[in-house]
Amino acid sequence: MILAFTALLIGANAAFVLMEFALMRVRPARIELLARRGSPRAAAVQDVLARLDEHIAAMQVCLAAIAIALGAVAEPDVMSVLRAWLSRWAVVLPPASIRALSFAAAVAALASVQLLLAELVPRALAAQFAETVALVGARPLKLLARALRLPIRLATAASRGLLAPFGLKPATEADRVVGLDEMRVLLGEAQEKGRLPLERLFLLENLFDFGTAKAVEAMRPRERIAYLSLVRPWRENLAVIRDKRFTRYPLCERDIDTSIGFVHIKDLVLGETVGEPDLRRLRRDLFETVEAEPLERLVKTMPDRGAHMALVRDATGRVSGVLTLEDVFEEIVGEIRDEFTHPRDWTDGLLFERAAVDANLPQGDRGGAIARLVERLKAARPELDAPAAFSAVWERERAFASAVGRGVLVPHARLPGLPGPMIAVGRYAKPEPSSAPDGVPIRLIFLVLTPAESPVVQLKILRRIASLVTNETLRRKLWRVRSDESLLELLRTADTLLAA
Template sequence: MITLKIGLVIVLIIATAFFVASEFAIVKVRKSRIESLSQNGNKKADKVLHIIKNLDNYLSACQLGITITSLGLGWLGEPTVDKLLRPVFAQFGLPEALSHTVSFAVSFFIITFLHVVLGELAPKTIAIQKAESISLMLARPLIWFHRIMYPFIWLLNGSANMFVRLFGYQTTKEQEEVHSEEELRYILTQSYQQGEITPSEYKYVDRIFEFDNRSAKEIMIPRTEVVVVDVNESMTEIMERMRAERYSRYPVINEDKDDIVGVIHMKELFYDNCDDTSHIRDYIRPVPKIFENVALKDLLLKMQKEHIHMAILTDEYGGTSGIATVEDILEEIVGEIRDEFDESEELPMEKLEDGTRLLDGKMSIQDVNDFFNLNLDHDEVDTISGWVLTQYIEAEEGTEIEVDPYLFRVEEMEDSYIRKIKVWEKE
């Protein structure tokens, strides 16, 4: 009889381990991975997918199983171990009352230790580390247990939901599983640190979050650097400028950059072998003019919808602020895109041999903040050169501004425009 009871105690501990491991495995397992296995014909994955889609019911099944086995261990385990230990303590000649108390305490400790360590902690740790394999292995028996105990599970879930609604809360089924941007960023960081995603994948997704907060003004080519052609120029002059600059598209102005009449594509002019007998007006295509503070995502959607590669950005007074291209927008997601004609193009930031950083004056303040982990105020300006001028309006080459723990120094200026800024960490 005692052997049977010991066997039942072992079975109850194993059953507890089964329900605990099942609970943590089905919560931890990646749904996308299970869906992939299911699509490849894995029958066990089909069962796990069924459990995930009905997670509330199966978590209740696990909780019911753990409760039943815990009650069983409490009812059977302590008396069984106590019966084994009572004769041992009786040999020490202890009074019967004291012998019973000590035997009960030791029995309680042994059963609690076995229950917590073998029945809960160890299975939990293994299930978290091997969620996929554990869930595939235990899905079938868990489904059968759910079917057998369904009336009790339905009653318990219904009662719990009733009390939840009484306090004004939603049930699990009524809630939508959503994650905030902060939660997604945390998940992304954890996945990167655990090696589940590559550094490039991490950067792409992180840039997507930043992309949503950017405006067109932050990434535009400013008016002063826009290469244009004049509608009144001869075709020979225009062709020579194209050969020198090597851009694919050029805004066309009527004497002033505030009066942009359209855009031309270099390949059309060279394909038609244009000369002074041709006129630029025959090749001008319309170009949209968009307010500079438009969200970058909205600008991209508009350019995709209208099948255009360039947009003119205007300020609040209707003047031209600059231009934005599809390439400029995509670089905010995938990083710098350089073709064979970009060899002379300056990078927004380069590392010098002495370890300092040389920033292009057009580099956005947001990018500077992200790289150096700073919080430079940029409500009124968008570029690092503009920020320097807001800090020191009479800035000149050699001017230094301290932003703990860094020093910013103006390295190169052109008239009143700051072209290069050096940054290094203070000693």
């Protein structure tokens, strides 16, 4: 009879622990979704979570009562059994020692059983089935809390009084909102478990970064603005249109700082003008903004005003760039190319052939890793002069270490006569000690070779690599890949979808 009652108490203890940890782990957003679908159990869970401190107090009252009952009922019987077993040592041990040993053994035995069956097992179950446990146990818990209303209120008031001097909040008022960094980690874990496509994860990463992006980060800089000028002959303006093939062009009195609006290509094509068009008559108002304007605001104000292009000015009022809605949306969906946009070398698939990727670089010195990547490039591009390439890269590496931090090394060199840019990517299976500014061991190597005749190409590629490796989610995934194919596919997907 005592044994059955003890088992019942331990089972009740396990049920309360199971429910308590389930309430701590259950996702409120998921419960709210079920409640919106009309689930009465989910509504009950919401009620419990809304007054979580009261319901936890109810369970704690019961757990305290169970602990007292176990000590009062089970411990004497266990102690008597152990004392009888230890009595055979009465010749050696005095009665007081036998009583002390039997008491200690009884407490240890009960504590071990309770820890295993009423603590560890329920916690493990709650971690795996938090939602199910919460949905099943919410209603009984509400009834229990109602029955113990008076002691719960006393316990709740006492806990609030103890927390208040330290500026701490009760469980109900504590902040349960997931932060942005935590959300990134949770989404990354969801993708690794196959619940979220990689492409969608990168789009969400862009959305997170979009909140802090400014117009100056997405605009086309001043030196790349194609505009029409009233002081130029029509043939020169027409040459600009034929060369750039844009839809909209800023219209200026002289240079870009004297902009008076913009000209739409449709107005030129559909106009009834014979001969040279009157650009001033075709002028439309051009929306203007400042460098510090958040893109989040522009993505609303520009469509509201029917503006697809904006002139961006710096703090002094000087034109610093031009911004289109396409530029804004590229910060979310990645690069957008139309029929007239030439793809960048980085994304045309020529730089990321399988032979130019090594997902398992062996441990060793930095020179050996660079030489291995040069060999990979040589296998993919037989026209490459491998000794000259390694010599140029290693000479620069010894003079200026290319560790850029965050576990990334970017050795690079410009080679005369190189037919085009070449890139090899390597990943250390184990972190390689480095002398990087931040002290983070090297995990990734981006080897970049570009033609000496085109220095701008190298700058563009290095800038793109920098924008990719600053993404923590991408770095973490690159560190974890195991095969060349996975590394290559991950880089291609990231470069397509992650905003520059």
